[in-house]
Amino acid sequence: MKSGVIKCWSRVFGLAALVAGASALQAAAQSEEGRVGQSAPWQLNFQEPATQMMAQITDLHQLMLLIMAVVSVFVMVLLVIVIMRFNRKANPTPSKFTHNSLLEFVWTAVPVVILVIIAIPSVRLLQLQEDFDKVEPDLVIKATGYQWYWGYEYPDQQIEFESLMLGLGYPEMNDEVREELAEYGYPETAWKLATDTAVVVPIDTTVLMQVTAADVIHAWTIPAFGVKVDAIPGRLNQTWFHAEQIGTFYGQCSELCGKNHSYMPITVKVVSQEDYDAWLEEAKEEFGTADAGAAPAKVATATTAN
Ligand SMILES: [Cu+2]
Known part of the structure; x- marks a missing residue:
């Protein structure tokens, strides 16, 4: 026995x-x-x-x-x-x-x-x-789902940008797609995952993601971070992550949202604190909203929708 x-x-x-x-x-x-x-x-x-x-x-x-x-x-x-x-x-x-x-x-x-x-x-x-009482965020990022791309806002850093899939509109891999991916520094395998602008966060930082949508329901996710949250018009959902590995991580909209649902990926780059600071300087120049009226029209509509 x-x-x-x-x-x-x-x-x-x-x-x-x-x-x-x-x-x-x-x-x-x-x-x-x-x-x-x-x-x-x-x-x-x-x-x-x-x-x-x-x-x-x-x-x-x-x-x-x-x-x-x-x-x-x-x-x-x-x-x-x-x-x-x-x-x-x-x-x-x-x-x-x-x-x-x-x-x-x-x-x-x-x-x-x-x-x-x-x-x-x-x-x-x-x-x-x-249990968000126990989460002490170092950085807040707001993601807004649109048909069919994601918009991001770093409210404390006063930057806003939109994130569109690279190689959009091509039915299959070709030289144009390869070139576009290479231009942005992505491998071929990142097609349908890589975007023109990425969410950039420093390593070992607690990031609070606020997630909403401007038209229909979408969902924001990064599988390697273990986060997935619905983006619902008129509601501000939240999730958080604390990345411990430098690298580029990908996700895809996870709520069927229409024709181009498969073509609104999510790209998050986890970088060192120095690289983040350098990126932030550039991002403020390019996507800064510090002076009123600089916000792109699309994002401005989304903000009022919440
Ligand atoms: Cu979708």
Whole structure:
């Protein structure tokens, strides 16, 4: 009996190691291809996390996957045993009992324990995501969804700009698209993810994202940060992230919003504090709203819509 239990646990840990191994392999493959911050063909798991939040989401996902796999295998084994042992041929005179207190206690208690094991990290994560009293933002950025692009505003820095997909309007990859991507410093794999202007944030900074929309519902997300929030006209939703890795991270509008829904990507560059300061100086020149009336007309309408 004892050795059976040990065997069973070693199998569970074996499965966990397999899942962890697969993620590590995939992470290596992804960074080798220069695909950090975006998905890759044949990707099995989430993207490599760039925030603690996403690391926790990944852990919870792996835990759930493991529990689901164990439960599925257990049910499958029981099913096979029942089919083999209790069919009419193998078991011509079936027992007629209808109650078994021990069995009923076990099949109630075990799922309760499993649900508690899932609930603890799940509630902890929800609190981390949603308890804004505990979030002390160093930087506030407002994103506004439009049909079909994103507008960004750094209210404290007084800059506003719009972010449009690079290589827009081409049905497939061609030299023009390649050139445009290269001009902005993006690899070919970033097509439909890279934008002409990117959201730039310093590393190790808590960023509060305020998200809204000017026309229909959109959704703002960066999968590697573990954030996704609906952009709803007339409502200011919020989310936050604290990026711990320098790099370019991509997302796409995640709420079907019309014809060009697939062509309004999100590009976020996480840079060092010095690079951010340098970018901010340039951005203030180019996108500054310090002198009244300098705001582009489209963004001005969006502001009144909230
Ligand atoms: Cu959309």
